[in-house]
Amino acid sequence: MKVVSLDNVEKNKVSMEGAVGAWKQLPLGSSDGAPVYSYRVFTVEQGGHTPFHSHPYEHMNYVIGGEGALVNEKGEMIPLREGDFALVSPDEKHQYRNTGSQPFRMICGVPKEFE
Numbered sequence: 001m002k003v004v005s006l007d008n009v010e011k012n013k014v015s016m017e018g019a020v021g022a023w024k025q026l027p028l029g030s031s032d033g034a035p036v037y038s039y040r041v042f043t044v045e046q047g048g049h050t051p052f053h054s055h056p057y058e059h060m061n062y063v064i065g066g067e068g069a070l071v072n073e074k075g076e077m078i079p080l081r082e083g084d085f086a087l088v089s090p091d092e093k094h095q096y097r098n099t100g101s102q103p104f105r106m107i108c109g110v111p112k113e114f115e
Contacts, residue, residue, distance in 0.1 A: 002032050006041060014042070014050065021048025021098070030112040038115035040108045044068065044098040052095040057114050061086040062107045067100030080106075 004027050014022035022044045029038035041064075044050065052071065063084045069077035070086050073093040080086060080096075086106075088094050098104035 002028065004028070009041070011043070016051045016053065018051030018053070019049070021045030022050050022096075026115060029115045034112050036112060037109045038112045040110065040115060042096070042106055042108055044096060044104040046098055046101060046103070048104075049097040050095055052093065054091050054093040055114065056090050057111050058090050059088050060109045061088070064105045064107060066098060066102045066104035068104035068106075069097045069099050071095040071097060080104075 006025060006027055009025040009027045011023050011025050014024050022042060025041040025043075027039055027041060028034055029040075042050070063080050063082050063086075065082055068080045070080055070088075071077050071094060077097065077099075079099070096104070096106070
């Protein structure tokens with residue numbers, strides 16, 4: 001069993017090409033003995049965004065703060081706010097954008113091999 005405060009988890013800048021003002025934390029993952037999924041937390045600064053990208057695995061998100069948008073393959077911006085869940089299917093091109101005036105924060109669950 002493990003309990004960790006997000007305040008005590010290292011925050012790393014997202015270094016993928018196309019990312020602006022995005023940070024990643026890994027509070028629970030494979031190094032903690034997680035058998036299937038890892039939980040990451042992304043913080044996107046005001047005006048920032050993740051890269052527009054796809055990958056061969058799904059991820060499930062829960063918004064824990066701020067306002068943002070999930071951009072789909074057609075370029076449509078689907079609004080997200082605190083309390084919303086989102087599912088991105090494998091190979092689905094997507095991007096997260098902060099559309100508010102505060103940091104946009106979300107939990108992102110992925111298979112542990114892709115943390």
